[in-house]
Amino acid sequence: MRDFSDIKVIGFDADDTLWVNETYFRNAEVEFAKLLTSYETLNKIDQELYKMELKNLPLYGYGIKGFMLSMIEMAIELSDGEVKSTIISEILNIGKRMLNKPLELLDGIENVLKTLYSKNYRLILATKGDLLDQERKLDQSGLANYFHHIEVLSDKKEQNYNTLLDHLDIDPNEFLMIGNSLKSDILPLINIGAKAIHVPFHTTWAHEKVTISETEGKAYSTVSSISEVLKYFN
Structure with a gap:
């Protein structure tokens, strides 16, 4: 199991990580x-x-x-x-x-956030999409209070993450990202020296898919459900 003992800040994707999208x-x-x-x-x-x-x-x-x-x-x-x-x-x-779809939280997500929050990890939400729509979903989710910072990015490339971490004065070595997209939530973080946990969702937009060669040699963890993330933080 990967060592996350240096992690102080944990980032979460929103769509298909916190709720169905x-x-x-x-x-x-x-x-x-x-x-x-x-x-x-x-x-x-x-x-x-x-x-x-x-x-x-x-x-x-x-x-x-x-x-x-x-x-x-x-x-x-x-x-x-x-x-x-x-x-x-x-x-x-x-x-x-x-x-106007009613928000559907994914199983176990609130327990994960509540547990990590109680362990004094600094939690941030880093998502992309339409600002108004993401604000609507976050408000309906009831999860906003778990996050120290919420950021709706125009894209999720290495530069976007570097800018966000610099702005929040976060050392990449102390940052972990959790999300469903290898392309947007995992590989960019690995490439800037952070850590990542992949939580696959059963449906992935073709634009977010990556090839085997793109993930080869990249050090990240994969879990079958968001609740499994907690095994890294006992």
Whole structure:
């Protein structure tokens, strides 16, 4: 078992680490594709929507609102500009339903936060996505009081983490990140000298997936559930 005795600050991802998120995007993609089957096959619509999302990331960033705009743009493109206003309206409704989803905490997360907080670890939340939506979810979660600092990042690359840790005066050697995404929550931290625990979620956006070669030789831990994290802090 890895030695985390030097750890003083523990960071947590939010979406699909604290609460369910990606499942709603996958369901929305299915709804969207069904709206446009008169123009293209389901599989092709799914592929093209993903390409559109990646193209728009630099403009809209991560989150439901950017996803909505990408769906609308994709509908216009696939229909050669002939998509009906009723379909555009339904696309907006798909997004609004996502934004109004009741929060679903993942099993065991509050106990983990409560236990680590009681052991005097400094806990921070480091997530990406739409600021308003993340604030809404955090408020509904009832978990905000466990965190000394909450940061909604535009992205989760090495520079983003370096800037955050510098701002909070945190030594990377004393920092541990816990999250579901190898690409966003694990590898960038390992690369800057911090530690990380990977807690896989059953659904992962294709953009967050990494190859075996990218993880080869990288020292991080993997647990099957968030509750298993506590075994490192007995």
